Amino acid sequence: MTRKFMTRYIDCVAAAFVLLYLYAGLTKTIHNAEFFHAMLHSPSIAKYANLLSVIIPLSELTLALLLFIPKTRFIGLIGATLLMLSFTVYTISIYSSSHPLPCTCGGIIQQLGWSGHLILNITFLITALLTIILQIRFNDFMIISRSSRKPVEYSRQTIQ
Amino acid sequence: MKKFSLFIIAAAIAIGFSAFTSPKSSTTYYYQDSSNQWQSIDGSLVSCIPGTVNNCFETINGTSRQIFKSMSTSDPLKYN
Numbered sequence: 094m095t096r097k098f099m100t101r102y103i104d105c106v107a108a109a110f111v112l113l114y115l116y117a118g119l120t121k122t123i124h125n126a127e128f129f130h131a132m133l134h135s136p137s138i139a140k141y142a143n144l145l146s147v148i149i150p151l152s153e154l155t156l157a158l159l160l161f162i163p164k165t166r167f168i169g170l171i172g173a174t175l176l177m178l179s180f181t182v183y184t185i186s187i188y189s190s191s192h193p194l195p196c197t198c199g200g201i202i203q204q205l206g207w208s209g210h211l212i213l214n215i216t217f218l219i220t221a222l223l224t225i226i227l228q229i230r231f232n233d234f235m236i237i238s239r240s241s242r243k244p245v246e247y248s249r250q251t252i253q
Numbered sequence: 254m255k256k257f258s259l260f261i262i263a264a265a266i267a268i269g270f271s272a273f274t275s276p277k278s279s280t281t282y283y284y285q286d287s288s289n290q291w292q293s294i295d296g297s298l299v300s301c302i303p304g305t306v307n308n309c310f311e312t313i314n315g316t317s318r319q320i321f322k323s324m325s326t327s328d329p330l331k332y333n
Contacts, residue, residue: 105259111263
């Protein structure tokens with residue numbers, strides 16, 4: 094796998110997460126009242142609906158910003174994975190329950206239904222985990238100068 | 254600027270989509286009025302807080318009404 098391909102792949106995954114979280118965060122912020130009421134229908138999270146209706150959109154927008162900035166992209170990717178993991182656990186708990194509850198997700202994602210939502214979440218989760226593993230392995234790669242015997246490049250930053 | 258292009262496009266699509274996303278249509282729930290006639294209620298207006306009581310009751314027009322998912326008393330809206 095070439096360095097250029099790796100960089101492109103990581104950027105593409107990060108951009109996909111920016112698209113997803115920025116869209117979800119903005120939709121939940123714009124339609125916050127609907128998002129709050131939808132959460133009240135869910136027994137497991139209804140008690141915390143007040144808090145979650147603020148924290149979830151804020152977390153999504155913050156993660157989109159962290160993923161946008163190259164220096165914070167890796168931290169953003171870890172955060173995005175953890176948030177996606179918590180969404181997936183919640184989706185599985187709803188999907189396996191006997192009571193059909195309305196989806197608290199933002200915008201067009203709610204059109205997918207719970208099964209479609211679960212597939213989307215798992216796809217994003219696996220992709221994010223794979224990207225984190227690749228990023229860690231990619232960061233361990235070092236280029237040594239043949240003449241000076243010193244590292245000329247570490248990760249994606251050139252050492253002077 | 255070039256390396257940001259992918260992210261700028263993603264952000265623009267996200268902002269564009271969210272601007273044109275209308276609020277979601279909520280589920281319709283049902284309750285019985287004083288004459289035992291079924292009335293519908295917009296799901297977004299149902300906000301009973303879960304507790305130790307299983308069935309959801311909502312104050313509608315000053316009266317506490319039990320909420321049902323469909324027009325059947327065997328299908329109440331439940332919490333906890």
